[in-house]
Amino acid sequence: MSSLIDAILSASYLxxxxxxxAETGLLVGFFLPGDSLLIAAGLLAAGGKLNLGGVMAAVVAGGIIGCSAGYWIGHRFGPAVFSNQNSRFFKPEYVAQAEKFFVRYGALAVILARFVPIVRTLVPTLAGVSRMPFALFTLYNIIGAVLWGVGLTALAYYLGQLIPDLDKYILLIVAVVLVVSVIPIVLKFMQARRGAAKE
Known part of the structure; x- marks a missing residue:
C-alpha cells in the first residue's frame, strides 16, 4: 500500500x-486501484499532502470522461464484436438482453456501478453496446461520478481528520470497502445460480 501512496504523491492530480x-473507460483498466486510490488520496488530503478539492476534481473529471470513452468504445465496436451467433461469449442475443437491462435499470446500473470494482469498468461499454441514449447515459454518468468521486474521497478525508494516524490502516479499510462492494455481485450470482438450477 505504501507503493500506492508513493505513486499518488509522485503522479499527483494528473x-x-x-x-x-483508465479504470472506468478502458476494458483493460479493471485491475487498477479505483476505490483504494480514492481512499488513499482522501487520507493524504487529510494529512495535508494533497488538496481535497484537487483530488475530487481529478476523480470526477476522470470518471466522467472515462465512462464516456467506454460508452463510445462499446457503441463503435459492439455491433462487430457481438455479430457472431456461434460465439461463446459475445452472442447477438446478449445485446438484446443488455438493451432490456438498461431500459429497466439504466439509472441504477450506471450510477451504482461506480461503487463496484470491475463492474464500473464494464457498464459504460455495455451501455454503448446496447445503444442506451447518450444524453441519459451522460446524466447518470455525471451523477455517479460525483457521488463516487466526492463521496468516497470526502469520507476518507473526514475519517483521516477524525482518527489520528488512520493512514496506517489503509489496507484494512480498502479490504472492507472491497468486501462490501462485492457482496451485491455475489448475492446476484448466487440467485442466478439457484434460478438456473431450478430450471
Missing amino acids: GIFLIVF
Whole structure:
C-alpha cells in the first residue's frame, strides 16, 4: 500500500485523473486501484499532502470522461464484436438482453456501478453496446461520478481528520470497502445460480 501512496504523491492530480479514466473507460483498466486510490488520496488530503478539492476534481473529471470513452468504445465496436451467433461469449442475443437491462435499470446500473470494482469498468461499454441514449447515459454518468468521486474521497478525508494516524490502516479499510462492494455481485450470482438450477 505504501507503493500506492508513493505513486499518488509522485503522479499527483494528473496521475489520479489518468488512473480513474483508465479504470472506468478502458476494458483493460479493471485491475487498477479505483476505490483504494480514492481512499488513499482522501487520507493524504487529510494529512495535508494533497488538496481535497484537487483530488475530487481529478476523480470526477476522470470518471466522467472515462465512462464516456467506454460508452463510445462499446457503441463503435459492439455491433462487430457481438455479430457472431456461434460465439461463446459475445452472442447477438446478449445485446438484446443488455438493451432490456438498461431500459429497466439504466439509472441504477450506471450510477451504482461506480461503487463496484470491475463492474464500473464494464457498464459504460455495455451501455454503448446496447445503444442506451447518450444524453441519459451522460446524466447518470455525471451523477455517479460525483457521488463516487466526492463521496468516497470526502469520507476518507473526514475519517483521516477524525482518527489520528488512520493512514496506517489503509489496507484494512480498502479490504472492507472491497468486501462490501462485492457482496451485491455475489448475492446476484448466487440467485442466478439457484434460478438456473431450478430450471
